[in-house]
Amino acid sequence: xxxxMTEMLKGTLEGxxxxxxxxxxxxxxxxxxxxxxxGFADIVEGTIYALLVRIEQRGLVDISKVPxxxxxxxxxxxxxxxxxxxxxxxxxxxxxxxxRIEGIxxxxxxxxx
Amino acid sequence: xxxxMTEMLKGTLEGxxxxxxxxxxxxxxxxxxxxxxxGFADIVEGTIYALLVRIEQRGLVDISKVPxxxxxxxxxxxxxxxxxxxxxxxxxxxxxxxxRIEGIxxxxxxxxx
DNA sequence: TTCGCTACTCTGTGTCGCTGAGTACGAGTA
DNA sequence: TACTCGTACTCAGCGACACAGAGTAGCGAA
Numbered sequence: 001x002x003x004x005m006t007e008m009l010k011g012t013l014e015g016x017x018x019x020x021x022x023x024x025x026x027x028x029x030x031x032x033x034x035x036x037x038x039g040f041a042d043i044v045e046g047t048i049y050a051l052l053v054r055i056e057q058r059g060l061v062d063i064s065k066v067p068x069x070x071x072x073x074x075x076x077x078x079x080x081x082x083x084x085x086x087x088x089x090x091x092x093x094x095x096x097x098x099x100r101i102e103g104i105x106x107x108x109x110x111x112x113x
Numbered sequence: 114x115x116x117x118m119t120e121m122l123k124g125t126l127e128g129x130x131x132x133x134x135x136x137x138x139x140x141x142x143x144x145x146x147x148x149x150x151x152g153f154a155d156i157v158e159g160t161i162y163a164l165l166v167r168i169e170q171r172g173l174v175d176i177s178k179v180p181x182x183x184x185x186x187x188x189x190x191x192x193x194x195x196x197x198x199x200x201x202x203x204x205x206x207x208x209x210x211x212x213r214i215e216g217i218x219x220x221x222x223x224x225x226x
Numbered sequence: 227t228t229c230g231c232t233a234c235t236c237t238g239t240g241t242c243g244c245t246g247a248g249t250a251c252g253a254g255t256a
Numbered sequence: 257t258a259c260t261c262g263t264a265c266t267c268a269g270c271g272a273c274a275c276a277g278a279g280t281a282g283c284g285a286a
Contacts, residue, residue: 004124004206007242010273011120012210019217029233039213047274049234054273071232071282091218093117097125098211100152104132105204120272123242142264160243162265167242184251184263 013043014051015090018079021061022087025078028052052077060086126156127164128203131192134174135200138191141165165190173199 020031032048052075055061060083066074079087133144145161165188168174173196179187192200 002202002206003241004128004203005210006274007124007127008206008210010123010242011117012214013274014120015117016214016217019214027233038216039209044275044277045234046236046276050236050274053235068232068282070284072234072280073282074233089115090117093115093121094214096152097118097121101125101129101132101207103151104129116272119243123273126243140264157244157246158264159245159266163243163267166266181251181264183253185249185265186251187264 012094013047014055015087015094017048017051018055018060018083018087018090021077021079022084025076027066027074027076029074055083058082058086125207126160127168128200128207130161130164131168131173131196131200131203134190134192135197138189140179140187140189142187144190168196171195171199 016035017031020026020034026034028049029045031052032043032045035043035048052061056063056077060080061077062080064076064078066076068074129148130144133139133147139147141158141162144165145156145158148156148161165174169176169190173193174190175193177189177191179189181187
């Protein structure tokens with residue numbers, strides 16, 4: 001899906017993961033898998049884990065270790081109050097951006113195609 | 114509009130500028146002004162010029178110098194064939210991303226708000 | 227024992243937007 | 257003349273983020 005995607009994901013991937021976590025708690029490997037199902041086929045595992053470390057250090061999530069039947073223990077992340085607030089800000093920024101871009105796209109629709 | 118915006122603009126700002134240029138040729142200062150009008154109030158001039166240098170080096174735009182009544186000569190950028198193709202790819206990536214994100218947002222709408 | 231899946235960690239790299247300062251030109255004003 | 261103001265572009269350095277790629281570790285099946 002091209003290198004453009006890599007750049008576009010900067011900033012939005014974090015919001016996407018927070019949104020997933022707001023639906024229900026999850027651990028890294030699971031999040032990666034879920035993203036792949038949802039169409040982000042070439043998301044890199046390392047990227048997700050790094051992102052999770054980041055949002056943990058910022059205090060947006062709570063963590064609990066849960067033993068796994070298969071493999072090492074899971075670090076389960078759940079969104080806390082700060083995380084929900086951050087997510088709300090993300091949605092507001094995202095809405096702002098999409099509205100502007102649609103505004104720019106509109107007059108151009110004839111042009112491309 | 115927060116630091117989130119800075120990250121979100123990565124990758125998309127280039128598409129936005131290409132879209133503006135596909136509407137009509139323009140020079141740096143003008144593009145900056147136009148973006149500000151359209152709501153991107155705190156876009157930094159230096160960012161736009163750097164971006165223009167980049168897309169020039171990638172051969173997405175043609176350039177002509179036009180004398181200005183007020184100030185230094187203008188570097189007018191116009192989208193060429195490669196640029197239009199790149200723009201089309203941008204729209205396709207953008208559409209992909211917005212669709213996924215809306216798909217994730219939907220089940221969460223109750224949650225935030 | 228080896229293979230494969232689960233699950234997480236870590237170091238280094240490139241790209242991008244921002245910061246902040248600088249250059250340069252012309253017109254109006256004191 | 258000297259000053260300021262608006263136009264127009266340049267540049268060095270910084271921080272944040274996604275990716276590349278390799279490594280560690282646990283478990284079950286062939």
